[in-house]
Amino acid sequence: MNDKPTSITPPPYPKNTPGECGTGRPICGKPARLYAVGWRCDLHSPAGWAAHLAAQATDQQ
Numbered sequence: 668m669n670d671k672p673t674s675i676t677p678p679p680y681p682k683n684t685p686g687e688c689g690t691g692r693p694i695c696g697k698p699a700r701l702y703a704v705g706w707r708c709d710l711h712s713p714a715g716w717a718a719h720l721a722a723q724a725t726d727q728q
């Protein structure tokens with residue numbers, strides 16, 4: 668008898684589609700660039716999102 672496991676559960680792959688922004692609810696899906704945090708469009712990129720939040724803060728004057 669050989670009880671070696673024959674089925675190994677593969678790690679869950681990220682659902683991000685290469686080239687599409689993988690953040691947002693629902694998923695943004697816009698053309699994106701690959702950042703350290705994953706695929707992000709101009710709006711959702713780390714720098715773009717910071718600018719977005721800064722603009723919102725400025726609007727509330």
Ligand SMILES: [Zn+2]
Pocket residue numbers: 688689690691695696697707708709710711
């Ligand atoms: Zn996006």
